[in-house]
Amino acid sequence: MSRIENTDGSNPIPARAGVGLKPEHYAEILDTRPAIGWFEVHAENYMGAGGAPHHFLTAIREHYPLSVHGVGLSIGADAPLDTDHLNSLKQVCDRYEPGLVSEHLAWSTHDGVYLNDLLPVPYNAETLGRVCEHIDQVQEVLRRRMLLENPSTYIRFDGSEMSELDFLAAIVGRTGCGLLLDVNNVQVSATNHAYDAVAYIDAFPHQHVGEIHLGGHADDEGDDGEPLLIDDHGSAVADIVWNLYAHTISRCGPVPTLIEWDNDVPAWAVLMDEAARADIVLSETSVQHVAAE
């Protein structure tokens, strides 16, 4: 089952706050070497041959642990994985030796067209089989365990026969992959589909969570005037998500936690403040966790 050895050993990501690395901040990070636990990059932005992106990432990697987060592998597609793309992901991993590698439970490529969004899948036996095949293939090529991220969704499928939680647990059971728990995605999906976010966190397979994501969302309205949250990563983490995060840490223990801010990227100091807030939750809640045992 989990025959893929975890090769994270030499470059571990600490159970601290990290920040999504943005080109806007390259220079400041190299100049000031902020006390941040780690960085995460989107793999696809480093699939060029050379130039500035590699230059800056190489320099930053010398000083910080790194996590690689893929956004374009389309693991949830019915079609076979794009092996060229998977090989490019392997090259990024070989070059930067990340402590964690993650991707999404979503699809984005169909019929040779890349839709550039993380599109939802129906939760049923057919999708489960396809997703597990793809994760097996990724783990074999990368020679390491990957983390799979729970999605934020705006619609559901009639064809779903399982809950998202059962679906994720089944994937972990079959492939031995770990999970990336995006707490904001939980809040977004729970609101959008009118279920209880805390109950979702409580039932999440905690022992397999290798990383947490925190990001901002925007408020909108659905077709019937009902609340609809949009996962836009364009603002500070909402208070309701901070509360859900503290609850998550009380369940999972301290887990590396990423601040994601992709739209309207703010000044570096703003991201440091968000990271500091996560670090406080991590350190304070971990004490409670240990004491509780």
Added chain:
Amino acid sequence: MSRLSDTQTGFAHAVFNADAAVPEGIVSHLRRQPRKRFGVYRNNVYVSLISVLEGRFPVVSRLLGEDFFKATARVFVEHHPPTSPVLMRYGGGFSEFLETFEPVADLPWLADVARLEWAWNLAYHAADKDPVAPEALAAIEPASAGSLVFELHPAVQLVRSAFPVVSIWSEHSKDGEPEHIDAGAGGEDGLIVRPGIAVEVRHLPRGGAAFISALAGGKTLGEAAEVALDEEASFDLQANLAGLIASGAIAGLRPA
């Protein structure tokens, strides 16, 4: 065909066709086929890809104005969606698209500006390579120079235009109100280089583009000089070669 494949075919079709119905089987907890919710995906796909094109073609965008550019980019996305998940590769066909896009037919130079911006992008992400060292050049016996074959830097790109494309691009890349440019003032050729990590655009002297493209095609220095002189009688080998060396465009050289 599997059910999953059908689902994804229907989903993708509805994303790219704004008038299409939300596919059956897509629901919210309150209704079937929720149009507004499905619109989030449609919106994400278009907005994100239009924004990629805006970042890739900032001068074309400035020339057209934001609204006009976005509407243009939207048509491009609809007809030429990306085929790779690596978005730094998206937009290669934009210049050809502009050539035939009726609403910009009154700006016949626009496609060449897009071509220059695409070349800039290729140079930005091209492989790293050190330009040839001055000592290596100084060590060459000048008498044998005519039979040298040059290896150009991986970032080197040429853009040749019947319009003053380098002037238009550079004037509209700067902050502030651009100076007036006469598009009928004659063609310009641009050389795009990236000796380190910063991309540079140079305006080539006459004959320079023919010279560089001959070198890129594996011609010897002597042959390339002939090609350039055939095209432009005033071609100055010394100035062009010095420019090429100074811009870090030469990555290696060997006798033919």
Added chain:
Amino acid sequence: MESKTRKMTSLAIASAFAASVAAVGATPAVAADDMVKCYGIAKKGENDCKAGPGTSCSGSSTVDYQGNAWKLVKKGTCTQVSTPFGPGSLTCLATRPTGQNYQCG
């Protein structure tokens, strides 16, 4: 093929080569006609996992584009470039003269 007279002797090439190497050694990094540097060294990465701004905006509605029925007006700086076919127009949908290949002037 007709053989043609070479326009440059190997001596001329040798001297041009020697002079250009010496020139660059003496005055680095300024050459060609003029140079335009682009300072945007670190461009934004384009692959993200963010969503767009919600349910309703330009992305989810088509602009009325059918052949010549383009309703938008160019509001950019293109009026600063006068085209060979007359001044850049903000509103009109002028088609370039038929048969004219602008690529070759």
